[in-house]
Amino acid sequence: MNVRADLAQRREELHAVIRAAAIAEFAEHGLRGASTQGIADRAGISKTKLHYYITSKEDLYQEVLDHIIGLWDDLFHETPDSDDPEGFLRDYIARKLLFSLEYPDVSRVFTSEVMRGAPMLRAHWDASRTATGRAADRIAGWVAAGLIRPVDPWLLQFNIWSLTQAYALHATEVRFMLGLDDDAPLDLDHITQEVTQLVLRGLRP
Template identity: 40%
Template sequence: MGHTGIKTSRVRQKNIQVILKAAEDEFVISGFKGASIRDIANRAGLPKANVHYYFNSKMDLYSAVLSHIMDLWEAVFSGLNPDDDPASALRQYINAKMQYCLAHSNASRIFSSEIIHGGQHLREHFKHFKDWIDEKSKVIQAWIEQGKMDPVDPLHLLFTIWATTQYYVDYNPQVACVVGKEELSEEDIQAATDHLCNLVIKGCGVKA
């Protein structure tokens, strides 16, 4: 690829990322039905024709946003292997999952909303996602067989971690209100993360 080709590729990737970010913001505010390509283009600071150049329709763009969300989510938990120390690995994952949800709060809310509404636009991703879950469940099962932790159900352990970390993002205003604050501070989030880590690690009987 020549210099011009590399530059064109970089511009393409930059534009796609800008469009995806604008689409996330618009889908969170307006929902899928209320969002429009025109509003997404305005939010991205690009002509509407530029958005259509990369995405044929609003549905194509929504699918791309969901795919991007799934890729980011899977990347957070990609490094586990049976030789890892479960306490360190679980603590690292819970921290990463919490930080991911906070850093990508719009993506997190779009994913939750899609699931609540039946997840029909995620069905094409479920097979790949199930394969990924099966792979990570085998790592947890290996820790159990090695006597590093109690015989918990790997799937339900993952579901529990997702549910608890997701709550602090999707219901952030409620949590802040209950603890008597306008919004949660970084210290509040870290305290919640540490609590979840201790709860999961102790609840799984992870051996020190």
């Protein structure tokens, strides 16, 4: 049984390596532009071996998308520290930005899929929309309670998404503009501070 567990674990580890390689390749070239050879190279295995562990490129891509959705759900479902607007938004923005800077390729794959019309993402979006709708209700509640000024609760969420995700999508551009090396880390705390302030002050009644 110990051996069996080891085997299953080795399989799972290799699968994680493959998934990571796939995310990197898909982030850089999209679904059509990604090649299984490229994924195999990044994973450090032969193309044949890769195809032994996956059923098809499209299938791997779909699995990556599911994985991403799962990560985002986790990120969103972590109970926020507080329920007042300021505490909640601070926490939310900080977490989103941390994720963007830590796993930029994940955001890139997602945006790449959206840019081509999100044909393989539509299945997940129904759940995502109801979640966004609940959040919109909460924001509307803040507005009604006079805690923040009147805003469109949906657009506010889109705006926060864009502010946080941009630092993943355009990290290369940001680094260049700031005169940083291509692989230099971005200043998470500073960015978080600036974005948070912009949003919080922008919502003052």
